[in-house]
Amino acid sequence: MEPLEQYIRDLSSPEDKLLYELDRETNLRVVQPRMISGHIQGKLLELLVRMLRPKRILEIGTFTGYSALCMAAGLEDDGILHTCEVEDELEPLAQSFFDRSSHGRKIRLHIGSALDIAPLLGEIFDLVFIDGDKREYPDYYRMLMGDNGGKPLLRSGSVMIADNILWYGKVVQPVAHNDRHTQALLEFNRTVREDARVENVILPIRDGLNIIRVK
Numbered sequence: 001m002e003p004l005e006q007y008i009r010d011l012s013s014p015e016d017k018l019l020y021e022l023d024r025e026t027n028l029r030v031v032q033p034r035m036i037s038g039h040i041q042g043k044l045l046e047l048l049v050r051m052l053r054p055k056r057i058l059e060i061g062t063f064t065g066y067s068a069l070c071m072a073a074g075l076e077d078d079g080i081l082h083t084c085e086v087e088d089e090l091e092p093l094a095q096s097f098f099d100r101s102s103h104g105r106k107i108r109l110h111i112g113s114a115l116d117i118a119p120l121l122g123e124i125f126d127l128v129f130i131d132g133d134k135r136e137y138p139d140y141y142r143m144l145m146g147d148n149g150g151k152p153l154l155r156s157g158s159v160m161i162a163d164n165i166l167w168y169g170k171v172v173q174p175v176a177h178n179d180r181h182t183q184a185l186l187e188f189n190r191t192v193r194e195d196a197r198v199e200n201v202i203l204p205i206r207d208g209l210n211i212i213r214v215k
Contacts, residue, residue, distance in 0.1 A: 049074030054126030166208030
């Protein structure tokens with residue numbers, strides 16, 4: 001770990017013991033463990049939830065459940081967090097940690113595509129954390145904003161947080177014709193910037209967060 005990163009960790013609120021264990025289990029048992037949100041980003045998500053005080057949260061991309069647990073920790077007791085994960089083999093690990101957490105009762109884990117699941121939940125979301133398939137980011141945005149002919153899943157004042165928006169710096173490099181991940185992220189970022197219905201800022205935390213507010 002680089003000295004500056006270590007300094008940030010040391011001078012931020014400590015990582016919860018259950019989250020530390022989940023991080024360790026993810027690194028031991030799961031392919032591409034770097035996809036986990038981790039301590040600093042997780043704490044940021046928790047604090048944003050505490051400040052925004054949403055009642056309904058949608059997470060697109062559960063992975064092993066770290067970010068869901070962080071947001072659930074900041075969620076008030078009457079709040080609900082719906083989290084969608086396409087990889088069914090990750091369900092047992094994530095659910096086991098949800099069951100062990102005092103905040104797990106606020107989490108509803110759904111297995112399948114968020115594009116199919118979210119419109120059927122019957123919710124208007126106050127906060128959405130987007131961390132699913134990067135190739136589908138533009139589709140997630142259109143779904144949430146109601147641009148695909150469906151009902152919008154957001155209201156005025158709702159916030160979206162899109163992760164991995166800088167994609168290891170690939171967004172400012174020449175893009176290969178078959179690099180669908182980077183192409184989709186470029187489309188997503190451009191669409192957000194050009195949409196008069198929202199305002200946004202990109203933060204260079206880890207792999208980049210695009211924080212978007214519906215006007």
